[in-house]
Amino acid sequence: SRQHRMRLLKALFLGLISCHVLGIHVFNGESYKAAVVEHAALFDHTTVIPTREVALSYISANLDAFNTHTAAAAEAGANIIVFPEDGLYGFLNCKRDQMLPYLEEIPEVELAISPCDDPAFANETHTILRNASCMAKAHNIVVVLDMGEVVPCSTAGCPPDGRWQYNTQIALDQSGVLIGKYRKAHLFHEPQYNVPLVKKAASFKTSFGVTFGMMICYDIMFKDPTAEFAGLGVTDIVFSDWWVNTPPTFSSVPWFQAWSRHFGYNLLAAGGVMADAWQFSGSGLFSGGDAIEWFYNNALKPADKLLIGTMPSLAGRAIGRDASGSPNPPEHATPYTPARRVGGDPIHCNDTAEFLRRSRPVPNNLSAGSPWGFTPFTVEQYSSGHQSASSGPLTCTVAYNTTTVPSKREVFAILAFAGMYDGGPTGSYYEEFCSLAICVSAVDCVTPLTSSQSLWSYFNVTQYSTTAGLTTFGMAIASGGGAFPKSRLGVDELRRSVVSGPTWPPGGQTLLSASVFSPILT
Numbered sequence: 001s002r003q004h005r006m007r008l009l010k011a012l013f014l015g016l017i018s019c020h021v022l023g024i025h026v027f028n029g030e031s032y033k034a035a036v037v038e039h040a041a042l043f044d045h046t047t048v049i050p051t052r053e054v055a056l057s058y059i060s061a062n063l064d065a066f067n068t069h070t071a072a073a074a075e076a077g078a079n080i081i082v083f084p085e086d087g088l089y090g091f092l093n094c095k096r097d098q099m100l101p102y103l104e105e106i107p108e109v110e111l112a113i114s115p116c117d118d119p120a121f122a123n124e125t126h127t128i129l130r131n132a133s134c135m136a137k138a139h140n141i142v143v144v145l146d147m148g149e150v151v152p153c154s155t156a157g158c159p160p161d162g163r164w165q166y167n168t169q170i171a172l173d174q175s176g177v178l179i180g181k182y183r184k185a186h187l188f189h190e191p192q193y194n195v196p197l198v199k200k201a202a203s204f205k206t207s208f209g210v211t212f213g214m215m216i217c218y219d220i221m222f223k224d225p226t227a228e229f230a231g232l233g234v235t236d237i238v239f240s241d242w243w244v245n246t247p248p249t250f251s252s253v254p255w256f257q258a259w260s261r262h263f264g265y266n267l268l269a270a271g272g273v274m275a276d277a278w279q280f281s282g283s284g285l286f287s288g289g290d291a292i293e294w295f296y297n298n299a300l301k302p303a304d305k306l307l308i309g310t311m312p313s314l315a316g317r318a319i320g321r322d323a324s325g326s327p328n329p330p331e332h333a334t335p336y337t338p339a340r341r342v343g344g345d346p347i348h349c350n351d352t353a354e355f356l357r358r359s360r361p362v363p364n365n366l367s368a369g370s371p372w373g374f375t376p377f378t379v380e381q382y383s384s385g386h387q388s389a390s391s392g393p394l395t396c397t398v399a400y401n402t403t404t405v406p407s408k409r410e411v412f413a414i415l416a417f418a419g420m421y422d423g424g425p426t427g428s429y430y431e432e433f434c435s436l437a438i439c440v441s442a443v444d445c446v447t448p449l450t451s452s453q454s455l456w457s458y459f460n461v462t463q464y465s466t467t468a469g470l471t472t473f474g475m476a477i478a479s480g481g482g483a484f485p486k487s488r489l490g491v492d493e494l495r496r497s498v499v500s501g502p503t504w505p506p507g508g509q510t511l512l513s514a515s516v517f518s519p520i521l522t
Contacts, residue, residue: 031310032208035073035081036270038283038295039065040302043090043274047098055089055101056127062088063131066145069306074139076308079208083145084272084283085167085217085240088128091274096165099192103150104128106168109181109204116176129170129178137176142206144171144268146216146240148193149183159194167193169214169240171204180204182214186222188244189424201225203232209315210236213265217241218427220259223521229265235314237265242272243282247448247481248437248513249415252282253294257483258475258517261289261491264319266311273302278450278481285309288319289486296481298450373416376442378409379454387414389434394418394465396434396516401458403505410454411439418465421519430520432470434463437513452479452510462497463516470518474498479510489514 042061044050066083073081089102104126107113115121116133128147136143149168158164167190171180182202187193201224202214213234215225220239229237243252252271260267271283277297284294285307293309373391384401396416415435422428436459438452439445463472474491476484476498488506490499498516 029209029315030313032080032210032313033076033078033308034268034285034311035069035076035078035306035308036268036283036285036293037066037069037081037083037087038271038273038281038297038303038305038307039069039084039087040273040277040304041084041087041090043092045092047095049095049098050101052101052124056124058090059088059102059127060131063128063135065304066132067135069304070135070139070141070143072306073308074141078141078308080142080144080206080212080238080268082238082268082270083143083240084270085146085169085242086272087145087240087270088147091242091272091280094190094192096159096161096192099148099165100150100163103148103165105151106147106149106170106181107178109178111178113178114176115178132170133172133176133178136172136174140174142171142173142179144169144180144212144214144238144240144270146170157197164194165192166196167216169202169216169238171212171214171238174207179206180212180214182216182225184216184219185224186218186427187424188218188427195426199224201228201232203229203234205233210313213237215239217243218423220256221423221427221429221519221521226263226521230319235266235317235319236311237267239267239269241269241282243280245279245282245448245481247278247450248452248477249433249435249515250517251296251477251481253284253291253296253481253483254475254477255473255517256282256284257286257289257291257294257486258473258491260286261486262471262473262493264288264314264317266314268311273297275302276300277302278448281481283307284483285311287312287314291483291486294483298481371417371419372445374413374445376411376413376439376445378442379405379412380409381405389414389416391416391432392418393467394432394434394463397462397464398436399458399460400436400456403455403457405455406453410452411442412436412454413439413445414461415445418467429522432463432465432467432518433515434461435513435515436461436511437515450479450481450512452512454510455505456500456511457505458500459511459514460497460499461514461516462495463518465496465518467518467520469520470496471521472496472516472518474516476514477512478506479512481512482509484509 115129149166151164167184185199213229245251267286281297285292293307373389375389472493490501
């Protein structure tokens, strides 16, 4: 009857109003709402081993910031929120004893424990777990964060100090129950942590119908855990990181976009940041190469940023391409000793103050024994050209056309690198890298730059190599360190090229670099 229909409509209306007031996002099966946080962690800048009380003062301050972001995300209707790697205690706790006061034991997911409701967790030894669980429950939202885990041990292989220490990502559902736990498998200059004896991918399924894979920072550069996600039914990735940017050739946001484009997953990337912000910043929401929301802080002072966006449902789509690779560096037809380049700043775990002082870059002369091949050229107005550079078995080329350029002509170069990237004792891999990138001068294409003014009407960067087992990614970095829309960039993985797309030029965005990155995912 008409009266009955009116009652149903009234009930539906009141239900929608209540959902809005409570900050609940109604999942429609076609999309969900996600939030990621770029967080400037409050942390101890000394190398003194803190007491648990001092450690808790930093943890609590960061948890307060997390709670503020979670409340805002829930109010906006987000279903899930992701926080960065090291977000509760910072980047520089590099000694095992120095890290210990920040660590907690974490139960297994199979126990389905809600630390917020379990009296066994109402103590100082479980401050992070209990607060995170209560935060998820209070705001009715899935919470994903990174924390340090300790596991006492006495069996064969146990470290001399009698404990395993892990860099661990956890997920808690809307009722505060622990539903996901993942231990970082590829450490990046992190002597305070152990690599798990058994490297195992982890996933969790949410009440809104999405299965998430879990991943931490440097893991994204390797075959696993990515290769296992398809078998777990994963469509979306929660990614906690504290990235180290090396502009103009490699930065967080364009790399996350390129990774998402290649594998097809939805990627929820939350970054940790400290001064200088441009060196570590980069967070966003990516779907199959579309940069739905992103943030890059091209400045010195770090700041928090909450990003919220609508992610499409990928259920039923063919995603999760094979992460092929080889366990060893390739053998080449002609004798070749791969060059090595060191990633990050491994001295930061020796002396914190010295790291903070030396983190600012110094000029590097590429003509003085650098492993990079490079050919610099000055960009002229309304010009076209072709340049090439080589490194070992790799040849890189660029064809280009320019439009307007600044009165003070900028120097660009085609850069080539083939060799081993050294990310520390547990994280090296072989890569081949070509980049059209801005340079400080004709002899300095390494000093970081984050801005350019030259406009290109066309470019095509291509790799030529016979190396087998490579996985090819194409990416471009906009001036300021950000991403271009997916449609502005063409990536041909078979030809190993990245080219200006059909909607180029991008209406005012200038190019910092365009690169073809081909690692062997091991």
